[in-house]
Amino acid sequence: MKNPLLEKTFNVPFDQIKVEHIKLAINILLKEAKKQLEDLVNSNLTERTFENTVLAYESITEKLQFANNIIEHLKSVDNSPELVEAHNEVDPKITEFSSNLSRHEGLYSLLKKYSQTEEAKNLKGAKKRFLKQILDDFVRSGAELDEGGKKRLSEIDIKLSKLASQFQQNLLDSTNAYSLVIEEENRLSGLPKREKEAAKERAKKKNVKGYLFNLQAPSVFPVLQYADERELRKEIYLAYNTRASKGEKDNREIIVEMLRLRDEKAKLLGYDNFADLILEDRMAKNGKTAKTFLREIKNKTTVHFEKENERLKQFYRELEGNDAPEMEPWDAGYYSEKQRKALFDFDSEELRPYFSFGKVLEGMFGLVNDLYGITVRPTDELQVWKGEGVQTYKVVDEDGTWLGSFYLDYFPREEKRDGAWMNFLYLGGPRKEGFQPHLGLNCGNLTPPTENKPALLSLSDVRTMFHEFGHLLHQILSTAEIRSQSGPQVAWDFVELPSQIMENWVGENEFLNRFAEHYETGEKIPSELLDKRKSAENYQAASFLMRQLAFSLMDLSLHVDYDLKKEGDVVEYCRKFVQDFSSFSLPEEYSMITSFHHLFGDSTGYAAAYYSYLWAEALEADAFSKFKKEGIFSRKVGTEFRQKILSKGDGKDPAKLYRDFMGRDPNPDALMIRKSLL
Secondary structure: OOOOOOOOOOOOOOOOOOHHHHHHHHHHHHHHHHHHHHHHHHOOOOOOOHHHHHHHHHHOOHHHHHHHHHHHHHHHHOOOHHHHHHHHHHHHHHHHHHHHHOOOHHHHHHHHHHHOOHHHHOOOHHHHHHHHHHHHHHHHOOOOOOHHHHHHHHHHHHHHHHHHHHHHHHHHHHHHHOOEEEOOHHHHOOOOHHHHHHHHHHHHHOOOOOEEEOOOHHHHHHHHHHOOOHHHHHHHHHHHOOOOOOHHHOOHHHHHHHHHHHHHHHHHOOOOOHHHHHHOOOOOOOHHHHHHHHHHHHHHHHHHHHHHHHHHHHHHHHHHOOOOOOOOHHHHHHHHHHHHHHHHOOOHHHHHHHOEHHHHHHHHHHHHHHHHOOEEEEOOOOOOOOOOOOEEEEEEOOOOOEEEEEEEEOOOOOOOOOOOEEEEEEOOEEEOOEEEOEEEEEEOOOOOOOOOOOOEOOHHHHHHHHHHHHHHHHHHOOOOOOHHHOOOOOOOOOOOHHHHHHHHHHHOHHHHHHHOEOOOOOOEOOHHHHHHHHHOOOOOHHHHHHHHHHHHHHHHHHHHOOOHHHHOOHHHHHHHHHHOOOOOOOOOOOOHHHHOHHHHOOOOOOOOOOOHHHHHHHHHHHHHHHHHHHOOOOHHHHHHHHHHHHOOOOOOOHHHHHHHHHOOOOOOOHHHHHOOOO
C-alpha cells in the first residue's frame, strides 16, 4: 500500500491520507530516523564539517517532523475518534524518540568534538548561532545527566505529551457537548439581526427548531456583548468559563500533574523552577525578568483600570437605578458596549457589513503587496483536507520567485479545535538547488457565512486574520539557510512581533478606506463612523490590559510558586488569582484554567511564557511607530522590516534583529503611550 506520509512532498496529498496510514508511516519513519542516527554516530569520517555533522544531525528528524506536522494538523481540523486514536498511539513514540535524541550520549559527544575543530571555531553568523543552540539544547534536555536521570526525563516528556493530548480532547468534547436551543425570539432581544440569523442557521444544521447557541467563539461573544436578557448572558458565560471542569472531562487533575512533572523536570536539570528552564533561551532569560516586566506594566495600569471600572459601575447605576443588583462578570461586556455607544456613539456591529471575508482578504493581500512587493493569488495546485471552505493561495515576489503557498481554513466546525493558529508544513528557503518555496496555513473560527449572507466579520475577527497572517508572512518571507532557523522558529517572546504588528493597520482609517465596503451597496465606510471607531479605539484599554496581565502572571505563578499541598485545588487557586485583577466578583464555579489550552494543550506550549504576548506587543507598538513616521504604506520601511526581521528567522539574536531595524533598543513606554495610559 502506497503511504502518502512516507515522503516529504510540497503538495501534501491530503485527499489520499487515511487513518490507517498514520501508524504504519510513523513506525517506518522512526526506524529510518534511528538508523540515520546510528549511522551518523558510528561514521568514521576523517574530517568533520558543519554539513556532515551539524546538518546531518538536523536531517535525522526531517521526514518524521514533516509527517508529524501533518498528523497534528489533521487532528486539529478533523478530530474524528479514529484519527485521535491513531494520533494517541504514535505520539508517545515520537516524543520518546525526540527526547532520547536530544540527550543521546554518542551524538552529544560527536557534536562537542566537532565544536572543538578549527572549522567550528571559525563559524560565523547563523551557523555559529545554530551550533551553540544545539549544544545548549542538549544540556537543557539532560544530555549531561546520568542514565537514571535521562531515563526519568524521557518518562516525563512522554507523560506530558499524553496529558496534553488528553487535555485538548477533554476541552473539545466539553465544548461540543453543550448546546442551548431557544425557541422564543423575544429572549434574543438586543442581539443584532446578523447574530440571530447565525443562531437560526446553526439550529437548522442540527435539525432543531428555533435558535441554537454553542460554545464556539462566534456564538458566545455576541451574546455576552449584546443580549438584553441577563439570565441568557449568565448561562452562556458560565458554560463557557466552566468547560472541561466537571465529570469525566474534568481537566484539573491533568493540570496538577502537568505542573508537577514540569517542576520535576526543571529540578532534575538544575533549575529552580520551570519558568527559568523555559525562558533561558528567550529574550526574558528567566521568570524573574518576565515577572518584573509584567509588574511594571501593572503598576502603570492599575490607576487607569480603577477609574474605568468606577465609571462603568456609575454608568450601570444611571441606567438600572441604585437598587439594581451588583454587576456580575456576565454583565461587563454588555454594559461596556452600551457605555461605549453612549460615550462615542459607536457600535462595532455597524462595521460588520463592511468587512465581508473576501474584501478583508483583498485588503490584507493588497497591504503586503505595498509593503513587501509580494503578490498573493489563488491557486488550485494544492490538495485540501476535509472541511468546508478551505482555500489555497500562492505568494510570488516582484522578481517572479515563488516564495510559498498557504491554506486558509477560517470557519468553525464541530470536529475542529477552537481558537486561531498558524502552522508550517514545508520549510523552504535558499538551498543548493535554488530557492525552495514554503508551505504554511492559517486556521481559525471566525464568524461564518449564512444561507443568505457572506461571512461578515467583526472588527475582532479582522484583527485575528491579520495577526495569524503576520505569523504566516514570517515563514513565507524567510530566507534562513538553516531549516531549524526558518521563519517563526524563534524565541517565543519574539515570535508574536510579526503577528501583532500586522494588527496595527486594522486600526488605521487610511487603510480601511482602501478596501472596506458594504457587502450589498459597495459603499465605503462613512467617514463619521471611521472617526467614531478611532475615538473609541482605546476605550477600556486598561481593562483589556489587566486581563492579559492576570493570565500572564497567573501562568508564571503556576510554574514558579504553586504547590498543591499548600495551595489546594488548582481551579480555586487560579480563580482567586484572577479575582485580584477583576473588578467583579467571580462565581465559585469559574474555572477558565481548565480550558486554557495555551498552557496545557501542549507539553510546553506557552507554559511559563504567556507573557510573550505583552512582551511582543510592547516591541511592536514601538516598531510600528517607524511605519507611522514614514507612512503606513512605506515600501522603504516595509523592505527594512522584511529584510531585517521577517527574512532572518532565528539566524540572529532577536534583540540584535530589533536594534538592526529600529537603530536602538525598544522604548519601554511605547505600549502605554499607544494605549493612552501614560
